[in-house]
Amino acid sequence: MTVHFVGAGPGAADLLTLRAARLVSEADVVLFPGTYLEDGVLEHCRDGAVLVDTQDLDLDGIVATIVEAHAEGQGVVRLTSGDPSVYSALTEQTRRLDDAGVPWDVVPGVAAYAAAAAVVGRELTVPLVAQSVVITRPQARSTEMPAGESLEAFARTGATLALHLGITRTRELMTDLAPHYGDGCPVVVVHRASQPGEQVLVGTVNDIADQVEEAGLRQAAVILVGPALGRGGGDSWLYSATRDRQPR
The missing domain is CATH 3.40.1010.10 (Tetrapyrrole methylase, N-terminal domain)
Known part of the structure; x- marks a missing residue:
């Protein structure tokens, strides 16, 4: 067996x-x-x-x-x-x-961050905005993070962040991210994505902590952060009408 x-x-x-x-x-x-x-x-x-x-x-x-x-x-x-x-x-x-x-x-199964993105209908890799997704977590009463994997280090890349296991520290996380993403950067929080108790909060680095605290979220939530969560960006070269599609 x-x-x-x-x-x-x-x-x-x-x-x-x-x-x-x-x-x-x-x-x-x-x-x-x-x-x-x-x-x-x-x-x-x-x-x-x-x-x-x-x-x-x-x-x-x-x-x-x-x-x-x-x-x-x-x-x-x-x-x-x-x-x-x-x-x-x-x-x-x-x-x-x-x-x-x-x-x-x-x-394999459907990842929680992917389910969260689906709930709000957002792609996490948008041309000319963000082409990378960082899946990470904060460190508090948990296993120590490896050297070099600080939130600030990831934030400096400008990639879309998928933060797990950090909903109770949302205010602290947003304070750390604000210098890199700006107060107006889009943030999405999805609690129990796809389940009957699903809750979705849409805001910015500046105001999402207020929403999380008002909703009383304590677990089972994913925080998505990054400009790709907006509606801007360019078009993919892969589907461009000017791309040469002849086999080589």
Whole structure:
């Protein structure tokens, strides 16, 4: 049996991939992050499947649950919020599974920042405005950030920022970003993108913290920052009418 790490997307039951939905429906044991997923995601589970909410488990407890289920010959799906490639603790878990001799694979999902951009209908890479997206997080009561990965360093690039795990520090973040992006730079905050409790705040570096505090947002939100969130910019050379499309 192979343990499947499955990206559950931003939380909506119908934003799982077909592969993800199939694996969840076949699993004997499904571990899921209850803090971030809509209940509807678990409706893909078969009757009789064992459901384990990981929000109250530490890393060793999660891995022990997986290893035990695997040893009993049970099919296991470990759901992650968004896509497993970002802030999913995939590396820590699979390293331990390797040590235990447990095989595993990964199924991608819709990333939370992509879902947030979709909610407001914005492209994050606009010609002549921004051609890069930086996915990062602030550092507070969490693992220390690597040297050179300060928010200010990323902000100096002018790229579109997708900030995870920082909603409770919005005011501090905007103070740090203002010198680089300006007070009027567009900012979008999406709480529980695609889920029934979805909230969308649209503002600027200058006023978004007021909106976040008024809304009382404390978790499960993505902050997007950058001029690409506006409506300006140029046209892509790829689709230009003057581009030579003859094969060479």
